[in-house]
Amino acid sequence: MGAPLPAESEREPAAGRTLPDYLPARMVNEYVYCPRLFFYEWVEGIFVESADTIEGKQQHRRVDREGAPMAAPGEAEGEWKTRSVTLSSERHRLIARIDLIEGEGRRVTPVDYKHGRPRETAAGLEAWPSDRTQLAVQALILRENGYECDEGIVFYQETRQRVRVAMTPELVEETLKAAREAWETARRGVMPPPLAGSPKCPGCSLHPVCLPDETNWLRGVGRDGDERQLSLFGEPVPRKPAMSEGGVRRLVSARTELRPAYLDTQGLRVGRSGDVLVVKDEDKVVQELRIHDLCQLNLMGNIQVTTQAVQALCEEGVPVCYFSRGGWFYGVTTGLVTKNVFLRQMQFRLAAEPWFCLRLGRQLVAGKIRNQRTMILRNHVEPDARLLAEMKRMAEVAVRAKSLEELLGLEGNAARLYFEAFGGLIKTGEGTDVPKVFRLDFHGRNRRPPRDAVNALLSLGYSLLAKDLTVTCYAVGFDPMMGFYHQPRFGRPALALDLMEPFRPLVVDSAVIQAINTRMITEKDFVQAGPAVVLKPEGRKAFYRAYEQRMDTLVTHPLFEYRVSYRRLLEIQARLLARYMEGEIGEYPVFVTR
Numbered sequence: 001m002g003a004p005l006p007a008e009s010e011r012e013p014a015a016g017r018t019l020p021d022y023l024p025a026r027m028v029n030e031y032v033y034c035p036r037l038f039f040y041e042w043v044e045g046i047f048v049e050s051a052d053t054i055e056g057k058q059q060h061r062r063v064d065r066e067g068a069p070m071a072a073p074g075e076a077e078g079e080w081k082t083r084s085v086t087l088s089s090e091r092h093r094l095i096a097r098i099d100l101i102e103g104e105g106r107r108v109t110p111v112d113y114k115h116g117r118p119r120e121t122a123a124g125l126e127a128w129p130s131d132r133t134q135l136a137v138q139a140l141i142l143r144e145n146g147y148e149c150d151e152g153i154v155f156y157q158e159t160r161q162r163v164r165v166a167m168t169p170e171l172v173e174e175t176l177k178a179a180r181e182a183w184e185t186a187r188r189g190v191m192p193p194p195l196a197g198s199p200k201c202p203g204c205s206l207h208p209v210c211l212p213d214e215t216n217w218l219r220g221v222g223r224d225g226d227e228r229q230l231s232l233f234g235e236p237v238p239r240k241p242a243m244s245e246g247g248v249r250r251l252v253s254a255r256t257e258l259r260p261a262y263l264d265t266q267g268l269r270v271g272r273s274g275d276v277l278v279v280k281d282e283d284k285v286v287q288e289l290r291i292h293d294l295c296q297l298n299l300m301g302n303i304q305v306t307t308q309a310v311q312a313l314c315e316e317g318v319p320v321c322y323f324s325r326g327g328w329f330y331g332v333t334t335g336l337v338t339k340n341v342f343l344r345q346m347q348f349r350l351a352a353e354p355w356f357c358l359r360l361g362r363q364l365v366a367g368k369i370r371n372q373r374t375m376i377l378r379n380h381v382e383p384d385a386r387l388l389a390e391m392k393r394m395a396e397v398a399v400r401a402k403s404l405e406e407l408l409g410l411e412g413n414a415a416r417l418y419f420e421a422f423g424g425l426i427k428t429g430e431g432t433d434v435p436k437v438f439r440l441d442f443h444g445r446n447r448r449p450p451r452d453a454v455n456a457l458l459s460l461g462y463s464l465l466a467k468d469l470t471v472t473c474y475a476v477g478f479d480p481m482m483g484f485y486h487q488p489r490f491g492r493p494a495l496a497l498d499l500m501e502p503f504r505p506l507v508v509d510s511a512v513i514q515a516i517n518t519r520m521i522t523e524k525d526f527v528q529a530g531p532a533v534v535l536k537p538e539g540r541k542a543f544y545r546a547y548e549q550r551m552d553t554l555v556t557h558p559l560f561e562y563r564v565s566y567r568r569l570l571e572i573q574a575r576l577l578a579r580y581m582e583g584e585i586g587e588y589p590v591f592v593t594r
């Protein structure tokens with residue numbers, strides 16, 4: 001165990017962390033809605049579009065048309081109006097873009113346009129507390145700029161109603177307090193805890209990032225009442241209260257509706273026309289892909305893509321993944337998906353702590369061995385009881401391993417046992433007229449290059465999974481190259497490989513077995529290339545389908561008890577690793593299937 005790191009509540013901002021000059025009024029609104037939402041959006045720069053935010057943006061585009069220049073205080077006479085004005089307050093370090101200002105002489109009323117409807121109370125319609133605060137920030141700024149402002153208006157676009165808000169001393173005081181707290185939260189750089197069982201969360205576009213109920217569940221008590229809280233830094237910490245509502249709500253949708261695209265025909269060219277990627281073979285259009293429907297573009301081999309297409313994909317947050325023709329994963333181009341440098345700082349800091357690397361490595365290796373054992377238990381024609389017992393023992397030893405070297409040895413021994421039994425999961429491949437290397441039976445793992453058909457499938461599958469976890473690392477804000485169990489090595493996405501360990505058997509091995517046992521892939525799909533056995537183009541396409549089917553399969557999360565696809569699960573697990581590294585939860589809940 002290394003020197004303990006400071007507890008969450010004691011952490012000071014990292015050296016060199018600076019704050020912007022002004023706090024935007026919109027962010028004070030977010031802080032009042034939920035301090036964690038504020039932190040995500042302002043400190044970490046994370047923003048996720050939802051149907052509501054897209055509609056809100058479209059409505060704002062109409063509102064934001066600039067009007068006449070704003071008259072200086074005292075200059076204008078009679079009634080006047082102007083739109084989309086940005087003003088700031090030096091005194092309070094606040095800034096606001098005001099949708100509409102209605103003035104009469106130097107007296108002004110800011111009007112804020114909001115998507116949605118007002119709050120219904122016994123006393124009538126009211127503005128929501130966070131909207132009132134945003135308006136009060138605008139009023140304070142207007143006052144500091146020499147205008148008189150006693151009230152503001154929130155215009156709710158869904159019901160097309162104007163709700164007046166008086167600038168009372170109490171509201172001003174509340175607003176300044178919220179702004180001070182928001183600054184302090186940003187200065188400390190420690191993520192506020194998620195709301196517990198709040199009705200706000202289902203309407204929050206960041207719930208798939210925040211995982212409020214999952215995080216609360218893991219911070220608190222298990223359903224069986226056992227203490228689950230362990231300190232990240234080796235010291236026991238006080239138990240936190242359980243969620244008032246008890247369970248974990250399904251806030252994360254089971255599957256993502258976005259799909260990855262694979263382009264595998266050599267010589268294709270990808271251009272862009274508006275929101276569509278146009279794929280051409282020579283001059284013939286062979287495919288059109290709507291950018292909004294994609295979550296990844298995978299280019300397998302010699303495929304050109306234009307700058308315009310890459311720019312559009314970056315802007316929409318769709319990564320472009322590059323592979324060799326044989327399926328070797330070269331790298332990925334992403335947009336500026338997250339500005340969360342603080343998570344990366346923590347990642348690098350913890351990667352230098354041997355005790356942390358060991359602690360996480362134990363969980364990952366034990367989880368992988370347990371998942372490998374489950375694969376054999378479920379799919380082997382005649383599972384060997386002694387092998388199962390030995391793998392169970394190895395998983396138990398892994399959680400007590402004393403060093404990364406010991407873990408690596410254990411993992412290697414467990415993999416040897418597992419792959420000795422792996423042939424028993426395959427139910428075809430007995431044709432005697434087929435050359436041995438193309439037969440779909442299995443006699444042990446070989447790679448670089450794979451020298452038989454099953455190994456060719458396994459290698460391609462692991463390459464695809466490494467790609468998916470690299471993309472996930474970027475989306476969450478990690479550096480995929482800096483790992484814990486996998487120590488950094490030139491050109492190796494070590495963190496992606498760490499996260500991948502428990503999923504190798506569940507995603508890739510399972511997809512390979514499924515593709516072979518259902519004859520999606522047959523011996524005819526392979527060809528010899530020097531010492532390597534590789535898939536023919538049709539075989540590769542069939543395997544991408546098998547892999548994606550597996551990624552789309554719903555599985556019950558053993559802790560949260562909702563069903564979720566493997567694709568979603570990869571992201572949930574990576575986000576939980578971030579929660580663990582930031583000290584929000586006491587233990588990384590490695591995914592182990594039942």
Ligand code: SF4
Nearest residue numbers: 034037195201204210
């Ligand atoms: S999901 Fe809930 S806790 Fe998380 S940021 Fe949104 S409102 Fe806050």
